[in-house]
Amino acid sequence: MDYNQAYALNRALRTIGMRHRSLAATELNRLGLAIGQESLIMELANQGPRTQAQLATAAGCEPPTITSAVQKLEALGLVSRRPSTKDRRATVVELTVKGESLLEGLSAAWIHLAESTVAGLSRTKVEDMIETLDDLAASLETAARDLDARRPT
Amino acid sequence: MDYNQAYALNRALRTIGMRHRSLAATELNRLGLAIGQESLIMELANQGPRTQAQLATAAGCEPPTITSAVQKLEALGLVSRRPSTKDRRATVVELTVKGESLLEGLSAAWIHLAESTVAGLSRTKVEDMIETLDDLAASLETAARDLDARRPT
DNA sequence: TAATTAATGTTAGACGCCTAACTAATCGCT
DNA sequence: AGCGATTAGTTAGGCGTCTAACATTAATTA
Structure with a gap:
């Protein structure tokens, strides 16, 4: 691949990443959430209770990121934690009722985000x-x- | 747009942003750079000396991000700063000789990044x-x- | 010309994400 | 059965990015 193609590709990906993340952040702020937290909430909504290791795999990020995100969601009352009965190392995370009450707004926000993302496509x-x-x-x-x-x- | 489409779109964009950024970071680390710095260096290489405001616009990020990035590049000796003669608020940033010596490796890294990005495309x-x-x-x-x-x- | 508004850059503090280093528990192999 | 290797989770500290608040200079307008 020549440099001009590589430059164009990498540059487009950089701006796409930054802009989409930024739009997502403003959508989530309206719901009182920070970016990254939505992926845990959605995963718990789709799959039911999960260990933090499972959440890390699903979210595609590292364990310390999950630790911190789960702590904040727990402080917000959106998620609860309990030790796993089968593996005493593991922690099982579950959506609370308050957490489930966010799902409707989160879906709407996610649709709105996707629509504004593609609203300006020309070709x-x-x-x-x-x-x-x-x-x-x-x-x-x-x-x-x-x-x-x-x-x- | 329905929710499933929106979910798929947002999820793909999230992973693309995270993974591409992460691959870029490992390429840049080999050159002693951190992510974000490459966009300033490339802009200075393409356009010549620029004010920080111009760099912010080109890089698509906010002024404080530029302040910090330029300070670090200056500490590395890759960039020099001088006050603008025409506008006493402005600071002009310029690539040093040491900064220019990085350009070759940076181009190679950027091509390598782009190639690994698309290496697994199936359709x-x-x-x-x-x-x-x-x-x-x-x-x-x-x-x-x-x-x-x-x-x- | 004087006063208001806008622009440039900085600092302070927050966020998510990362790696490195660590503890505790489980697994695997001999 | 026991020991080394792996896995789950945490803490500490770093990165780039952001917003808010600020000082300084420039541009606009009354």
């Missing part, structure tokens, strides 16, 4: 966009996995 | 990917602009 259909982004997300996941498989212990 | 050609991402980046820029135009003083 791409939304279905094609989603298709393309899924392909890219998968490619980046394998690139990331390959990278730290190559990183020794 | 999208690179040219189409760039086209689609440019469209999306532009859409998100206008969404962000509209948002804080709506935010009053």
Whole structure:
């Protein structure tokens, strides 16, 4: 690949990441949430109670990030924690009633975010966009996995 | 747009942002740089000496981010600062010789980053990917602009 | 010209995310 | 059965980014 293509690709991805994150943050602020917390709430809503390790895998981030996010969600009363009965190392996280009451607003906010994200597209259909982004997300996941498989212990 | 589409879109964008940023960070770390600094260096290489306000606009971030990034680049000896002669508020930032010596490695790293980003694509050609991402980046820029135009003083 | 408004850059403090280092518990192998 | 290796979670400290508040200088307008 030549430099101009690489530059264009990386630059587009940088601005996409920053802008989408920023729009997401303003949507979530209206609900009293910070960015990152939504992915835990949605995962708990979809899958039921999960350990923090499962949440880390689902959210694609590292354990310390989960520790801190769960602590804050617990302080907000949106989530509860209890020790796992089967594995005494593990902590099971569960949505509280108050947490579930957020789900409706969260869905609306997420639709609004997606709509403003694609509102200004000039030559791409939304279905094609989603298709393309899924392909890219998968490619980046394998690139990331390959990278730290190559990183020794 | 229905919720499932919105969820898929937002989720793909979240992972794309996180993974690409993370890959970029490991590339830059090899050069002794942190993420974000590369966009200033590249802008200075492309456009010549710039004020911090111009750098903020080009990088798509806020003035305090530039202040801190420029301070660190200056401490590394990659960049020099001098007061503008025409506007006594402004600071002009310029690449040093040591900064220019990084450009070659930076280009190589950026090509490598782009290649690993797209290496795992299964159903999208690179040219189409760039086209689609440019469209999306532009859409998100206008969404962000509209948002804080709506935010009053 | 004088007064108001706008722009440049800084500091302070917050956020999410990261890595490194650690404890405690479980797993795996001999 | 026991010991080394792995896994779950936490703490400490770093990064880039943001907003809010501020001082300084420039531009606008009365």
